[in-house]
């Protein structure tokens with residue numbers, strides 16, 4: 226035991242969870258990473274202790290909470306591929322929904338009542354152009370988004386019925402990498418724009434597709450809100466500090482309030498790397514809105530959320546530094 230308050234980080238060996246472990250350690254907490262390593266990486270666990278386990282193992286979670294005298298849980302463990310969730314919804318509801326229920330049961334048994342949960346902009350479903358605020362009704366259109374929305378719904382009931390306090394943080398497009406270059410985005414199956422574009426530049430992907438260039442946007446490609454992973458990690462620490470002061474939590478968007486089109490992101494990558502990403506144009510994917518940009522004002526007010534690293538240049542620079550190290554060029 227380090228003497229610093231211990232925080233359980235489920236999914237702490239994954240992309241965002243690893244950055245949260247680093248932010249926690251820097252803020253004076255002792256992270257305990259709890260991960261099945263199904264999509265995570267043991268070498269990402271560089272801050273704090275590692276426990277190899279599944280969140281669906283209630284006894285193991287409960288014992289870990291007790292053994293490490295955990296004061297709060299940050300819950301990142303989930304599956305998050307939209308297409309896979311459509312093909313295999315059971316996998317998503319079992320892990321993201323049933324897994325969270327098991328985690329909550331273990332927390333109740335261990336007397337731990339503070340939680341910060343990963344949610345997503347995908348809870349909103351199809352949205353018209355303009356900033357999306359938390360006041361908008363959530364109507365997810367795929368099992369992944371639905372599993373996250375169900376977790377938010379059940380947490381509202383747990384908050385009222387039990388002594389639980391919980392923040393649900395709805396990330397928009399998480400991207401970038403820690404400045405140390407030791408952790409970043411690495412998945413067996415990569416679907417995100419920036420890593421795919423960089424992997425195409427490095428020769429790891431035969432093709433890079435832009436899905437739709439006929440949207441009603443200035444350059445015809447879809448607009449998204451990109452948020453640096455270190456800014457996300459810092460927001461989790463702010464939420465944790467509020468919980469420790471007695472805040473009840475709630476749902477908050479984590480985005481910048483500014484959108485960039487696919488072509489603008491590719492231009493930023495070309496400016497950073499000196500090379501154009503080879504690309505093909507494919508039809509729009511069903512359910513992809515023209516624009517998805519967060520209204521971050523609620524998080525700004527409550528969490529003091531002022532993303533410092535989420536300008537496109539810093540995002541692309543940090544991601545490229547990570548990719549060059551993690552996936553050396555093969556072409």
Ligand SMILES: NC(=O)c1ccc[n+]([C@@H]2O[C@H](COP(=O)([O-])OP(=O)(O)OC[C@H]3O[C@@H](n4cnc5c(N)ncnc54)[C@H](O)[C@@H]3O)[C@@H](O)[C@H]2O)c1
Pocket residue numbers: 235236237238239240241242259260261262263264265266278279280281300301302303304305320324343344345346395396397398399400
């Ligand atoms: N990456 C994004 O842009 C984004 C956007 C919105 C929300 N999110 C959410 O953020 C969270 C983290 O996403 P990420 O991009 O870091 O994904 P990731 O796959 O890199 O990390 C998830 C981690 O959870 C672990 N895990 C999964 N199921 C588990 C289980 N049953 N028990 C224990 N560990 C388990 C995995 O091994 C992995 O280390 C997820 O909940 C995801 O839905 C991500």
